[in-house]
Amino acid sequence: MALPTVLESAMHDFGLEHLLVLFMIATSFLLVAIAVERAAAYVFLRVSLGQATKVVEAARKGTLADARTACDGAKSAVGEILGAGLDRALGRVKGEPARAMLREKKRLSGKLKARTWILATAGALMPFVGLFGTVVGVMAAFQSIGESGQGGFAVVSVGISQALIATAVGIAVALEGVFLFNLLQAISGKLTRDVSMLVDELLELIEVDAKGGR
Numbered sequence: 001m002a003l004p005t006v007l008e009s010a011m012h013d014f015g016l017e018h019l020l021v022l023f024m025i026a027t028s029f030l031l032v033a034i035a036v037e038r039a040a041a042y043v044f045l046r047v048s049l050g051q052a053t054k055v056v057e058a059a060r061k062g063t064l065a066d067a068r069t070a071c072d073g074a075k076s077a078v079g080e081i082l083g084a085g086l087d088r089a090l091g092r093v094k095g096e097p098a099r100a101m102l103r104e105k106k107r108l109s110g111k112l113k114a115r116t117w118i119l120a121t122a123g124a125l126m127p128f129v130g131l132f133g134t135v136v137g138v139m140a141a142f143q144s145i146g147e148s149g150q151g152g153f154a155v156v157s158v159g160i161s162q163a164l165i166a167t168a169v170g171i172a173v174a175l176e177g178v179f180l181f182n183l184l185q186a187i188s189g190k191l192t193r194d195v196s197m198l199v200d201e202l203l204e205l206i207e208v209d210a211k212g213g214r
Contacts, residue, residue, distance in 0.1 A: 020133035048076030123177035130170015137163025
């Protein structure tokens with residue numbers, strides 16, 4: 001059976017508003033899946049922050065070479081940020097430690113926000129998708145009334161109440177998207193601040209070492 005025929009059959013059997021409701025429900029599952037994937041990534045980064053703290057501790061109590069050795073054991077995005085600054089401070093790579101760590105930190109920030117735009121987009125669009133489904137349902141209800149020649153509040157209310165389900169589902173999915181987006185943004189912001197504090201402290205130690213403060 002050709003795809004257009006399948007779609008035509010589905011729209012005839014279920015109605016466009018019902019297909020939109022199914023689409024919004026599927027979107028809801030997608031949002032949850034994205035949130036779970038992002039949460040797992042944030043947990044991994046939180047664990048790596050603990051390992052990266054040992055790098056800064058080695059730089060504080062020992063030398064930058066000790067910190068670079070400790071950095072080899074922190075196989076994570078945070079370790080790469082600190083390692084980029086240490087490599088330049090030790091002369092292994094040309095460049096400025098501050099700019100190198102800032103660049104790597106921006107790259108990490110972009111990774112933390114990956115796919116979260118889908119949550120925000122769903123939060124903004126789903127109410128309109130639901131409203132569109134309701135309008136289509138109401139139009140279909142009045143069309144059926146016109147074709148049958150039977151009217152009255154009892155007949156109209158059934159079609160309208162069914163059509164309003166699309167709006168309710170759209171609002172529910174939108175609330176879900178906005179909540180998950182704001183939650184992930186808050187967690188991402190906290191992780192970014194923690195990474196920035198480690199970077200700032202290591203940069204301070206690098207500057208002290210460059211001035212012969214050890």
